[in-house]
Amino acid sequence: MTIMEKLTILSDAAKYDVACTSSGVGRAAKAGAVGNSMACGICHSFSADGRCISLLKVLQSNACVYDCSYCVNRRSNDTARATFTPRELAELTMAFYRRNYIEGLFLSSGVIGCADNTMELMIRTLSLLREEYRFGGYIHAKAIPGADERLVARLGRLADRMSVNLELPSRQSLQRLAPDKRGEDVLRPMDQIAQGIRQTQNELTLYRHTPRFVPAGQSTQMIVGASPETDRQILSLTAGLYKKYRLKRVFFSAYMPVVADSRLPALTTRPPLLREHRLYQADWLLRFYGFSADEILDEKQPNFHPLLDPKCNWAVNHPEFFPVEVNRADYEALLRVPGVGVTSARRILQARRGGPLSAEGLRRLGVVMKRAQYFITVGGRMGVNASLGRAQLIGALSSGGGMALPETARQLSFFDTTEEDLSKCLTGQI
């Protein structure tokens, strides 16, 4: 089999993995060696689906012994199989990296033989890269659930980031859809990696030259829409993962039907992209905006609003918090205003040291006044549309709208929603 054929099969098999970033670690190149790493991450290209290509995302092998129902590489699926030798993959990575096609390697694998065997093959690839080719670029490696602890530890010294896929947002769903994987097998390496990272950080405060373990941190991903969990369950799980395992990122992957199975949504199901989008918006609120999961969704509203982003949704439901005076409010309060982001909030703090801000000045700082106008005062003055009722506000803020409507008028729109539509929208069958 040629390299071209292998690359085609093994990148095709890896493409459903979404956790492809190159951020989290800044490292200068060693003299005479190839490669460094930028903490902010670099996108090298964008594929036809609009997603960033940063790393060479491939599987070591797709000859998997497991039979997970949602996975394109499941044992019972009739598809072409291939395996890279460590040397082939290391050479391919170097050839791409030198030409500035990629930021590094994203290595995952189907389970070939057993978990330990697979990890050993991956470790051989990474050792070749790091030791023989003196590769200093970014490496993201998957820990294979069920592998020996010593192998996980060895992989963690070679990689910048590691991840263990949670796959599904609850243990019951995992049991139903991936009978070969056990919840403990996923959580054990995750816990081990978290402890390893913590330990290195402690050692770094004592000794300057301690070998780094997973310096760019740990991430995970789960499939959304293949199982019945609510958005609220997924979001609380996410918040819990950040807290307990100190993950850098949790990624969500809208379920893309690739194989027919009675346990799964029908093959004709459209991927729930809106739901995935809302989860990422909420994830940002958790990580950068000081929101807690309970503030974003609760028992009364266990799923995201199809028309309002989670931040607008919170603002509409908490009129008592507003208006916020931009010339006085602290950073945390500014962050709660729809239309104000992390960057513009920081700029507001800096700019008002030079004098009071005007509405025009706010616009120049990057505040989206279309949304912010309903929630702020500028030097004590409200915007012209500031006294809208709740329904009008929702109309004005919803993704389609922008125009404020009188309260009695019914908003005509493509997305005129009934409860039924709402649930359809959330499962992606628009």
Added chain:
Amino acid sequence: MPDRTNLIYRYDGSFDGLLTCVFESYARHETPDAILSPDEEQTMLFEARRIETDYVKSERVLRGVINRISPEAADFIRMAHLSCIFDRDRRILAFLKLGFEAGPGVMNRLADVRVNALMSGVRYLEREAHHYMGFVRFTEIDGVLASVIQPKNRVLPLIDPHFSDRFNAERFIIHDATHRCALMHMPGCSRIVAMDELRVTASSPRELQVQALWKRFHETIAVEGRLNPQLQRNNLPLRFRPQMTEFQPKEPAGKEIERYEEGAGRRLGAV
């Protein structure tokens, strides 16, 4: 006495030249309506004054900026001068006039249009430089890595440290076709030189093979169910694509490459 206007300055386009213009503007009590470098067309009918670069004067202005405004302001105008915003040099002069009145606090006045316009110019420059850290594509020719880019801003000084660190042991060249200059790197030294043209074509079978592999990867990695050319265009505007390997038409010699690969066995060969 109000400053004289209805006047245009022309200078050689260098940073020291611009600082000399600032010096002259103060010395002659005149505020030009435009400051033009050689590559800019004059659209106004006002009288043009040619300003000769004078390193004594420019040094005095630079020291003034550092001492009376702040060292950050000096770095800031140096960056702003690399950007491509409309009316750039006159805006830099306006910023400095404000700065000499207001002192170091001027860097906080983000909402003031005189500061804000330059800030967004610098942000645009930095964003484009960051893009090019990813979008530069090298072609290997006899052991040298060569690349052509067509940026709107002068990004070479910004991407130089990144590439010179990453590929420190390589010899490479990045040609800026817009501003007709090139970043040349050899182990231990790198510099930016004037260069009108650089033609880069892959010729060796191995180079063609690696390019074909990359194109295949780029094609395969997209998920069909999520095709979204609009999003792709937002993230990677069309203007970058002519220089990017994966957006070049597929080699008509594709078949030959695969045959070459068969012949060479499974090995990619030395990279």
